[in-house]
Each structure stands twice: as C-alpha cells, then as structure tokens.
Amino acid sequence: MELTAAFTKTFPGGPAIHGELELGLGQPGITVLFGPSGCGKTTVLRCLAGLERPEAGAIRAGSELWFHGARGIQVPAPQRRVGLVFQEGVLFPHLTVAGNLGYGLHGLPKAEARARVAELAALMGLEEHLQRRPRELSGGQKQRVALARALAPRPRLVLLDEPFASLDRAAAEHLRHQLRQILQALAVPAVLVTHNPLEALALGDRMVRMDEGRVLQAGAPATVLSHLAPESLGAVVRAQVLGRTEGLLRLDTGGAQLFAPDPGGSFQEVYACIRGEGVSLEVGPHGHLTQRNSLASTITAVEPLGPLTRIRLDAGFPLEALITTWACGDLGLAPGQRVQALVKASAIQVVPIER
Numbered sequence: 529m530e531l532t533a534a535f536t537k538t539f540p541g542g543p544a545i546h547g548e549l550e551l552g553l554g555q556p557g558i559t560v561l562f563g564p565s566g567c568g569k570t571t572v573l574r575c576l577a578g579l580e581r582p583e584a585g586a587i588r589a590g591s592e593l594w595f596h597g598a599r600g601i602q603v604p605a606p607q608r609r610v611g612l613v614f615q616e617g618v619l620f621p622h623l624t625v626a627g628n629l630g631y632g633l634h635g636l637p638k639a640e641a642r643a644r645v646a647e648l649a650a651l652m653g654l655e656e657h658l659q660r661r662p663r664e665l666s667g668g669q670k671q672r673v674a675l676a677r678a679l680a681p682r683p684r685l686v687l688l689d690e691p692f693a694s695l696d697r698a699a700a701e702h703l704r705h706q707l708r709q710i711l712q713a714l715a716v717p718a719v720l721v722t723h724n725p726l727e728a729l730a731l732g733d734r735m736v737r738m739d740e741g742r743v744l745q746a747g748a749p750a751t752v753l754s755h756l757a758p759e760s761l762g763a764v765v766r767a768q769v770l771g772r773t774e775g776l777l778r779l780d781t782g783g784a785q786l787f788a789p790d791p792g793g794s795f796q797e798v799y800a801c802i803r804g805e806g807v808s809l810e811v812g813p814h815g816h817l818t819q820r821n822s823l824a825s826t827i828t829a830v831e832p833l834g835p836l837t838r839i840r841l842d843a844g845f846p847l848e849a850l851i852t853t854w855a856c857g858d859l860g861l862a863p864g865q866r867v868q869a870l871v872k873a874s875a876i877q878v879v880p881i882e883r
Contacts, residue, residue: 529553531685535585535595537571547572547582548743549736551719553589553684556712560732560749561721568741569721573687576719577612578605589684611678611686611716615693618674619662625649625673626658632681648676651710668699675707679714686711686718692727704731708882725753725761729799729879750799754846762803765845766881769796776873783844784823788876795880804850806875809839810868811859821871823847827863830856837861843869 533549545568551559561569574580575595576587584597594603619628626645633641649655652672662670671691678686691707692700708731711718722728728735732749745752750764767779772790779786779800788800825847829840837856841847847869861867 529590529684531576531587531589533572533576533585533587535575535582535587535597537575537580537582543568543741545571545741546743547575547585549576549719551717551734553717554715556715556717557733558708558711558718558720558731560728560735561719561738562723562725562728562732562735562749562752563738564723567738569723569738570689572738573612573689573719573721576685577610577687578603578608579612609681609684611681611683613671613674613678613686613688613691615690616670619670619677621662624659624661625654625665628662628673628677629654629658629680631677644680648680651713652676652706666699667695668703671695671699671703672706675703675710679710679716682714683716686716688718688720690721690723692722705882707731726801726877726879729753729764729801730882762801762806762875762877763845763847765800765802765847767798767800769798777878779878781845786821786871786876787873788878789873791878791880793880797881799879799881801877801879802847802871803875803877804838804848806872807847807849808870809849809851809859809861810870811861811865821869821873821876823869823871825867825869827861827865827867829863830861832856841867841869847871 531551531553533547535547537545561572563569571580575582581602582595582597587595593601594608595601620631629645629648630641633644649658654672654676657665657669692703695703720731729749735747735749735752736743737745737752750766753761753764765781767781770778770780775790776787777790779788786800823843825841825843827839828842831838832853835853836850837853839849839851839861841849849869
C-alpha cells in the first residue's frame with residue numbers, strides 16, 4: 529500500500545506550502561523531511577496527520593482518500609490511524625506512564641490493553657517507570673513514553689516532528705538508536721522532520737528536501753545532501769567499517785580506504801563527511817606524510833571562489849578540496865589532472881548509520 533500526497537496549504541499573510549510525498553505503508557523505513565526552519569516541514573506533517581486541512585490537492589493511503597480538495601473530503605485524524613510525536617514529549621500530566629501508554633487503547637478489552645502496554649513498555653525500556661507521572665521523568669524518558677503512546681494503537685504510519693531537538697546529545701543518540709530498532713520490530717514506516725543533516729544521514733532511508741514551502745529534491749540522504757552547500761557538511765561517502773586501531777576507524781568506501789576518528793559504539797556502516805578545508809593536494813611524487821589518508825584522485829572541476837578555490841575530485845568517490853587561489857595557480861591545477869589528495873583524519877566526521 530502506498531501513501532501519496534500532493535496538496536497546497538496556505539496561511540493568511542504567509543507562504544503557500546506545497547506538500548509532495550510518496551512512501552510505502554506496511555513496511556519499515558524512515559522518510560526524512562529535511563530543510564531549514566520555517567520551510568513547511570511541520571505543516572506537511574500536520575496535513576498528513578489530519579490536524580490541518582489543505583485548500584487543494586489530495587492525500588491517499590492505498591484505496592482510502594484521506595483528503596480531496598475538489599470533493600470536499602477530509603477524513604478526521606483519529607480515522608487515519610497515524611501516530612504523531614511532537615518535539616516536546618506532550619504527555620497527560622495527571623496520568624501515569626501506564627495511563628499515557630494505554631490512552632489510545634480504550635476500545636480494546638482490558639486484558640488486551642494491559643498486554644499491549646506491557647509490550648511497549650518492554651520495547652522502550654519503561655517497565656520500571658509505569659507508575660511514575662511525567663513530572664518524575666527525564667526529557668529522554670518523556671520522549672520514549674510519547675513514542676510508545678503513538679505506537680500503542682498499532683498505527684499504519686508514525687509522524688515524528690523533530691523528536692530529538694529538546695534532548696541532550698547522549699539522550700538523543702540513545703533514542704535515535706532505539707527508534708530505528710523499534711520501528712523495524714513493529715514494521716511501522718515513519719516520516720521524520722529534521723533540519724539536522726547528520727540526523728538525517730543516520731536515520732533516513734529516503735530524504736525529501738524542502739525549502740520555501742516546496743519540495744526541491746527526493747532520494748537517498750547522501751545524494752540529496754551532496755547538493756547542499758559543501759562547507760556545511762563536506763563530501764559525504766558511505767563506508768563499511770573494516771576495523772579499529774589507535775582510536776581510528778579503518779573504513780572501506782568501495783573505491784578507497786580511509787582512517788577517521790572513532791566515535792565509539794557498535795556499528796558496521798557509516799557515512800564519512802569530509803570537510804574540504806581538511807583536504808590538501810599534491811602534484812607529483814611524495815615522500816613520508818603525516819596524514820593517514822592519501823588518495824590518488826583526478827580533478828573533475830576547478831571553481832574559483834575569490835581568495836579560495838574549490839577543487840572537485842574523483843577519488844573513487846566524489847571529494848573536494850578547498851585551497852587558496854594562489855596555491856591553485858602555483859600547482860597549475862586543471863580538470864583531468866591526476867593529483868594526490870591528502871585528507872586529515874581530523875577533517876572526517878563519522879556518522880553511524882542506524883540500521
């Protein structure tokens with residue numbers, strides 16, 4: 529079953545938001561809605577959930593029509609069987625954790641509802657907190673309760689609006705890893721809103737990039753992010769972990785090997801983000817180097833940027849160097865030229881892929 533959406537939502541005195549989305553229902557996978565604050569990501573999410581009504585277009589879930597502007601159809605939110613998790617863990621303060629988890633299960637027999645609450649509590653590591661009130665929980669615990677509550681009624685889709693934004697780094701990383709495992713275990717697809725490119729890389733199976741109310745691009749996260757300003761993220765390459773040595777990861781990109789700082793943790797696949805200012809170039813023979821990473825490369829493009837020049841490279845994967853314009857002139861760099869790209873390990877940020 530496919531969810532397809534193409535609609536327009538406008539606000540008085542504000543921009544028009546044009547939502548376009550396709551994703552499979554009934555199978556796990558995370559589609560990331562990515563873009564800067566104010567670009568319309570949350571509005572798209574709320575229209576999918578049924579909390580906002582677009583003015584035009586349609587939203588379909590298989591044979592079900594959730595919204596159709598011309599026909600005046602707007603299926604209420606509860607009938608869509610969609611779970612929603614907000615940026616802040618919005619819980620009922622007067623209910624215990626168990627009460628919050630069971631809130632959407634009032635239509636089930638009591639024994640079945642209790643069993644479902646116990647199942648979700650076990651999946652989320654909340655067994656010891658079932659009788660606590662929200663005020664007694666940490667931020668990470670509240671978000672786990674919010675996620676479990678959204679999953680309890682067995683939704684066909686979960687919508688997540690920047691669920692890690694209010695958490696500290698450790699809590700966010702823990703919940704991010706849990707989220708992937710739980711969605712896979714329950715075979716529930718999700719749409720995740722974020723403006724954090726590293727979060728998108730870690731979690732996304734597919735990315736939809738938005739800006740100024742429109743979808744600009746959709747595809748694999750690394751491919752979509754490669755079209756963004758390189759200075760914000762650098763070149764992005766997917767790599768397998770071959771081993772660990774002296775605080776470094778040894779990575780295989782399929783076309784070359786890299787050494788990068790080891791962030792710790794258990795993972796077998798990563799995205800390596802390589803900043804252009806950490807890449808230098810050498811022409812001709814070279815001797816002993818302090819850099820661990822020396823990659824035979826071919827220049828594909830030379831782009832002057834005033835005092836700096838961006839050199840695009842094929843190193844077995846797309847790479848770029850940001851060097852001074854006078855150094856570019858001294859080396860006589862030109863497209864098609866063979867060079868050695870020297871990459872500082874410290875210029876590589878590793879993003880474990882949560883799979």
